[in-house]
Amino acid sequence: MLSRRIGRRAIAAIASLCATAALAQQATDAVAPEPATEAGLVSAASAQVAAALQAKAEGRPVTGQDWMISAANPLAVEAGAAVLAQGGTAADALVTVQTVLGLVEPQSSGLGGGAFLVWYDAASGELTTLDGRETAPQAATPLLFQTEGAPMGFFEAVVGGRSVGVPGTPALLEMAHDRWGRLGWSGLFDPAIALAEDGFDVSPRLSALVVMDLLRLKTYPTTAAYFLPGGFPLLPGRTLQNPDYAEVLRTLAAEGAAPFYTGRIAEDIVATVQGAVNNPGLLTMEDMALYRVKERRPVCGAYRVYQVCGMGPPSSGAIAVGQILGLLQPFDMAALGPDSAEAWRLIGDASRLAFADRGRYVADTDFVPVPVKGLLDPAYLAERARLLDGDTALDVAAPGDPAWDHAGLFGDGISPEQPSTSHISIVDSYGNVASMTTTIENQFGSRLMVRGFLLNNELTDFSFRSVEDGRPVANRVEPGKRPRSSMAPTIVLQDGKPVLAVGSPGGSRIIGYVAQAIVAWADWGMDVQQAVSMGHGVNRFGTFDVEGGTAMEALQAPLEAMGFTVEPRMLNSGLHAIEIGEGLEGGADPRREGIALGR
Template sequence: MRIALPPTLTLAFLLPATALAQEAADAVAPEAGTGLAVETSAPVTSETWMVAAANPLASEAGAAVLRRGGSAADAMVAVQAVLGLVEPQSSGLGGGAFLVYYDAETGEVTTLDGRETAPIAATPKLFLDDAGEPMGFFDAVVGGLSVGTPGTPMLMEEAHRRWGTLNWRSLFTDAIGHAEEGFPVSLRLSMLVTEDQERLSSSEATAAYFLPNGQPLQKGETLRNPAYGATLRAIAAEGADAFYEGEIAEGVVATVRGAAQPGVLSMDDMEAYTVKERAAVCAPYRGAEVCGMGPPSSGALTVGQILGLLEGFDLAAMGPDSPEAWRLIGDASRLAFADRGRYMADSDFVPVPTAGLVDPAYLAERAELLAGDMALTEVEPGNPPFDHAALHWADDQSLELPSTSHISIVDAAGNALSMTTTIENGFGSRLFAPGGFLLNNELTDFSFRTHDEGVPIANRVEPGKRPRSSMSPTIVMQDGEPVLVVGSPGGSRIIGYVAKTIIAHMDWGMDVQQAVALPHLVNRFGTYDLEAGTSAEALAEPLTELGFEVNVRDLTSGLHVIAVGETLEGGADPRREGMAIGE
């Protein structure tokens, strides 16, 4: 068996905590390497199966399932159940997820949408104050108003129903054991609790769990969550119905409606929730197909657009140290994000030109804008071909801040799974349900404004609608088989993290651990963010000379990647505490 911790994990534990700034410093920045291609440990290799996830206990739970001959779907259930316990700030039963699955038997790529939904009683004015102005972001986040109907438990069950091979009940053994016997609090969880203790104090139940005796959880102390264990026992015995009906659901609804800022979630919302199968969005790149989650996620479309815009440029010849390569990547991202803000939302509620946005002819035309020598002075949405009458939308004005996690798995039969799972902001709504889990604040991924100068915004709140996401679980296919399984947390920067990793592996020939550890440079809306404490800072001056506004800051991804070939190669992000395990 091969196990690898992220290469900087041991040193990272010796470094001081940094400020959160909502998303960046929820882990310690990696060491700077030599040149942009960061020196790092070799990827984990294996012959048969591989799991990569954001916490060692979760990876070990998945490995135990795969060792017993379980499928990738079986292992995901075990991994997610543990993640919801050991990194509750990032994902869990009270949140949602997107899953991309390659079925080796059929050769098909399927996506499952387990995104949270807006309650039936939600209106487009949910986050407007009495004067009709948008609420402050954290004013909207903290409390029940931001909570959507959770989707993760039903997604776990649906994936197992389709692709599971082991007994459902057996998949929760490790998570139940850790919940009832206790697990050691990680440095990352301790740091995050310390940074967010004011908001965590807003709810009595939340404070009791994360701030016992008024003090934040400390690294290394044993934390028990018997309520979570009882919830998992119920789900293991009765399936997801145990979560969406009866005592657990009643506890969720009561918590939302009884919050200081009450929400509108109801038992009807819980009982009506469904997971949706959606067609994968696949975009060509370098002879491969980059496949992921379509709307309500903007992930596959925006990643696909970035790569499609770059298709005609020889990034391989430029290399990862080239300012010109990063000029092209940065402006391709800006162009893609302009389309994202205008057109992408829940396609069950608004028409989305899904095929048109990744149409090679459209992207080739848009790519002509990249032909100059300097950064684009202005970026506007394009006019992708619609397969129906085009509508006029205003640009979205929503924020999307993380906390999220990602799971990549390949099993012995060749099935591959990429799942990004979230409760949105760190610690979600800061509401801790009686069942021992945090509730999401996913509704704040909607645009707070409904219109802009009278023009409707596609991603506005509507009853039953799923908020737009940037989660980008991805499987890269070549000759009908998976070659790369990738995804990351990170809010709307997820898209840049995933695109960069694909480019690093496919254009620059990096192995998956090198690609994951490569310093981040992300440009979404005009400002080029460069990862602090890494050699990316050396590009600040050249990119400024090319006309970009540059900002050096922490960029905390959580990439977990598996390359599939004659052997499996796994990579875990050194910016977090994850682990790849293979055998």
């Protein structure tokens, strides 16, 4: 169903940007983080959007020469494309795209969450990352998610204030714009403000997810009033307005991110978290004021002729993706091909080995030592790859013993990570590349709503167990600490130049989705649309999940014959990718609503 109305002023705001341009020229990882629905079609406000939707339906990439954007909702993509067409940078477009996404797919990301950005700066040729991950309150302890020494149930911990960390997304957007933006900050909020005030049509996907989460959304009156007006879930096509969100955006547009962390917005966030009935949280005004985005060095691993670079700790994304690819390096994946059970045996067990290391070693490096170099050392990976030399599934995938440049001995944690997440890939006309994954964790986050946006439940990405066999768990809760993530925004380089930007939502399966897309593109010769559309196979902890209704189901029997436990299921990725070559090609995951647009 195509949306009939996105708001007159929103269209006007986008059209104004285009006109100016013409003048200038994811209580376990096994649970789906955001259940699969029909992707739905939400906008055909322009011929370009309609063409992009058609290209995705036909399995073709969108092409361009000047710029390209791929993200999870046509309204957000169209607004971001207008910024790029005006001469804005990828950093400018990120502000517009994220603020629109927070309105039209609030279950996935928004101002109340956090994000990781991988940025390639064309002028300097440098790659960097910005860590906008949420932080734990100063009053948090390793026992935050335990009751009488036992881990709490996942949703017992999630719903309410206990799970809310200090949001990082507004501060990250401001830092990115300050460093790399060209257009005025305030105008970048206009499309989202117009949509919030005039209203937008509820997409089939948002409506379906509201229905699936109806009982939890009923928990708090403000949230229920928005998503369940009159006691009934939002229906597809309903025009939904959010004046409270528009007012927040006006404040940010006029004053920057400061009011979010030290002003009126911060006060309301803290009051809502502390006042959550039955499950109050610990967040204070001091916690909000202390928040800082951190610039970190990217983590890179070699694969074939490429350098695969992404976000390091507190994310496990770049390490685990790099490990999977490094373990596959000795094998001729191109010759095996995507229909080979042997190829998937290698991918599946490489992933299991990477997840074993991830579970033991990876956490926030500001609090615990992490052997990043050792985990990605080619010699270590070559040694671990020998475990894949057989022809059957590994009996056990245990953590390895990577080299340390400092001491560390940790136990294995229990981290039921289920991010409800979104990914944005952008290449601008100046050659800058942005790959940003953004989240509020579980779908609809903590189910607490403040001033028109949802608050995250990101603290439940910490381990619910603080000690294992007398050893502290690296990813335990600590004051001010950032929980481990699987988000894997990635930029692939060849000879120092970017050739691919990719990332996905999907909880801890993000790692598998991204690694598979890179193998499909690098080894199997797929274009970006083919790579993000192909059926998934993901193995993290022993069970091999194969995507139902795709060619992967045909591999169930041969994989079982190799000794795997195989479970066909819906695998709800949201990959958004851009290939950078002679021109630009964009692909958007058909499992969700997004599109790619380029010029």
